[in-house]
Amino acid sequence: MRSYLFELKEGLLISLKAIRANKIRSVLTTLGIIIGVWAVVTMSTAIQGIDQAFQKGVSSLGSDNLYIDKWAWFNNDIPWWELRNRKNLSMDDYEKYAQMAKLPQAIAPTQWTRQTVTHDEKSLEFVNIQGTIDDYIRTTNLSFSDGRFFNELESKGSRNVAVLGHEIANKLFDNSYIVNQYIRIKGQKFKVIGVLEEQGSWVMGDFNPDNQVFVPIGTVFKYMQRENSRSITINVRAASSLDIDNVKEEAVAVMRRVRGLTYDQKNDFSINQQEGLLSAINDTVGVIQVAGLFITGLALFVGAIGIMNIMFVSVKERTKEIGIRKAIGAKRRTILGQFISESAVICLLGGMIGLGLALLSSLIMNQIDFPTTVQVDAVVLAVVISVMTGIFSGLAPAYTAAKMDPVEALRYE
Amino acid sequence: MSLIRIEHIAKIYQVGSEEVHALRDVSLTINKNEYVAIMGPSGSGKSTLMNILGCLDTPTKGLYIFDEENVSQMNDNELAQIRNRQIGFVFQTFNLLPRSNALHNVELPLIYAGIPTHERKERAIAALDKVGLGDRMDHKPNELSGGQRQRVAVARALVTEPSIILADEPTGNLDTKTGEDIMLLFNELNDQGNTIILVTHEEYIAEHAQRIIRLRDGLVESDKEVDKRVKPKENGVASN
Numbered sequence A: 001m002r003s004y005l006f007e008l009k010e011g012l013l014i015s016l017k018a019i020r021a022n023k024i025r026s027v028l029t030t031l032g033i034i035i036g037v038w039a040v041v042t043m044s045t046a047i048q049g050i051d052q053a054f055q056k057g058v059s060s061l062g063s064d065n066l067y068i069d070k071w072a073w074f075n076n077d078i079p080w081w082e083l084r085n086r087k088n089l090s091m092d093d094y095e096k097y098a099q100m101a102k103l104p105q106a107i108a109p110t111q112w113t114r115q116t117v118t119h120d121e122k123s124l125e126f127v128n129i130q131g132t133i134d135d136y137i138r139t140t141n142l143s144f145s146d147g148r149f150f151n152e153l154e155s156k157g158s159r160n161v162a163v164l165g166h167e168i169a170n171k172l173f174d175n176s177y178i179v180n181q182y183i184r185i186k187g188q189k190f191k192v193i194g195v196l197e198e199q200g201s202w203v204m205g206d207f208n209p210d211n212q213v214f215v216p217i218g219t220v221f222k223y224m225q226r227e228n229s230r231s232i233t234i235n236v237r238a239a240s241s242l243d244i245d246n247v248k249e250e251a252v253a254v255m256r257r258v259r260g261l262t263y264d265q266k267n268d269f270s271i272n273q274q275e276g277l278l279s280a281i282n283d284t285v286g287v288i289q290v291a292g293l294f295i296t297g298l299a300l301f302v303g304a305i306g307i308m309n310i311m312f313v314s315v316k317e318r319t320k321e322i323g324i325r326k327a328i329g330a331k332r333r334t335i336l337g338q339f340i341s342e343s344a345v346i347c348l349l350g351g352m353i354g355l356g357l358a359l360l361s362s363l364i365m366n367q368i369d370f371p372t373t374v375q376v377d378a379v380v381l382a383v384v385i386s387v388m389t390g391i392f393s394g395l396a397p398a399y400t401a402a403k404m405d406p407v408e409a410l411r412y413e
Numbered sequence B: 001m002s003l004i005r006i007e008h009i010a011k012i013y014q015v016g017s018e019e020v021h022a023l024r025d026v027s028l029t030i031n032k033n034e035y036v037a038i039m040g041p042s043g044s045g046k047s048t049l050m051n052i053l054g055c056l057d058t059p060t061k062g063l064y065i066f067d068e069e070n071v072s073q074m075n076d077n078e079l080a081q082i083r084n085r086q087i088g089f090v091f092q093t094f095n096l097l098p099r100s101n102a103l104h105n106v107e108l109p110l111i112y113a114g115i116p117t118h119e120r121k122e123r124a125i126a127a128l129d130k131v132g133l134g135d136r137m138d139h140k141p142n143e144l145s146g147g148q149r150q151r152v153a154v155a156r157a158l159v160t161e162p163s164i165i166l167a168d169e170p171t172g173n174l175d176t177k178t179g180e181d182i183m184l185l186f187n188e189l190n191d192q193g194n195t196i197i198l199v200t201h202e203e204y205i206a207e208h209a210q211r212i213i214r215l216r217d218g219l220v221e222s223d224k225e226v227d228k229r230v231k232p233k234e235n236g237v238a239s240n
């Protein structure tokens, strides 16, 4: 063991010497590995970032929430035309359900629409407007940086009041005196009564509360979209996530009665929950992962072939040196170790450069709001991958070197 | 006491469809502390014999006993070990590592012998001192003259304290004067008890040895002691 470590150390020293003697070639050779490791680390951090963002987005849906809808959000088993042919969920359905359901902690209907929102000269197009009722806030974990949600009176009376998401408020207003100011939606003046704190889940796009405006659902039907032209969604909150299965069971039973279904008819509504989104996301992330691995694997493989090629050239060029070493007592194993460690060290150096590049690009990505950090495991990954690549690509050339005949190697010019 | 014993050694090279008999049937015994010169025309098999004696190559036929061990039956690893511990090789073309300095070149066999750094350096420096290159240790081969390079090679051959030093035309690439200096070095080493086998085709070089073996066409043509009364070593240098 001790002598093995000794040989390893000497092999590394010899290889460092050889690498230093061929600086330019070594750098050119490692280009493939540099790019490969850079790709692997960047890809793995990016995937991690995407996954984290997704998870955050999912948790913003709440693990104790159900969404009763005409549409199945994440389930592809039901054909789209069947979903399409379902009757819209109406405010009537909501009211009947709300009356009959005993288990939920809070229930709120929502109807969304896209509208242009203006304040003074500023205008935002295609803003996601959520029409809902006062109880909505109890189905979420939303918190306020200023003001409040609309109350029962404002909701029932379909008053022109609005609650702004963090981003929307930032884009429409220059100062922080937003509450009690007015915005316009579809030509109607709405009084801002509350501004939400930043929720910070970028991946949900404009379904992120940061990018939404909340108004009483009656105002949506009055000014923006005829009632019943589209299905509403019923947001249901269970008292806890332990309760969610019971709430769901009850919801199915109640909704079947509400919709007047006979025992042999299929559900004409879907109950959506986080779980469905989670598995959909895991599928998506899985696909990204496989594609990413394939691409980076390819880059690494090309890099490895490059190293192998140059190692073969190096072995050929150094035939005489190999002959000398063998003549004075280097064993096959020693020569094998020398060239493999040379290849591994070259790759490791390349890998470190690649890792540096990856750190740099992660900094840049962070600048453009893509939340990535290179984790310790990415560093370990880079080291392991580059050393493995080095060993892999050094194997065949080193073997050629090791089995050279000393006399013939010495005669080589 | 015999250090080397070979019996009916033959080496046949296959060149295309033709067989080249580099050695046909050679038997020899060489004792400890002997100083032997091998002579013969070009192509007579001198280098082939040296490579076999030096365990760099294996014979096609025959028996080779080195220090009571049967070398003919050894595998690659064992041969490497013998080369490392028992044999010091000096080549016509020096065969130094061009990118390493003199000290590292001399250290190399000790590295393969697994000698720790400190002791290694000490021994390499001592060997370089012995060949008179103590002040050239950090010079690379291309910063040294031919004679100096060969001295580094001799130091490398000595440093492991081998049982025998094999030198294949060590003066072949040197001018007469430098060649003589190297020969004096070999004389000195022999006087200190080293066993030496040396290939040359210069008579005056061979006369440094105690025994001259002549090869021709892969066979031993003659094997004679040198008459030291007629040509003492010191006079040998002067008369050429």
Ligand SMILES: Nc1ncnc2c1ncn2[C@@H]1O[C@H](COP(=O)(O)OP(=O)(O)O)[C@@H](O)[C@H]1O
Pocket: B013, B014, B015, B020, B021, B022, B040, B041, B042, B043, B044, B045, B046, B047, B048, B049
């Ligand atoms: N590797 C080889 N392949 C084929 N023939 C060889 C090889 N090595 C030596 N020979 C032949 O063997 C004979 C002896 O060569 P060598 O031992 O080098 O002679 P010397 O050193 O006495 O000049 C020569 O005819 C040479 O051509």
Ligand SMILES: [Mg+2]
Pocket: B046, B047, B048
């Ligand atoms: Mg020769």
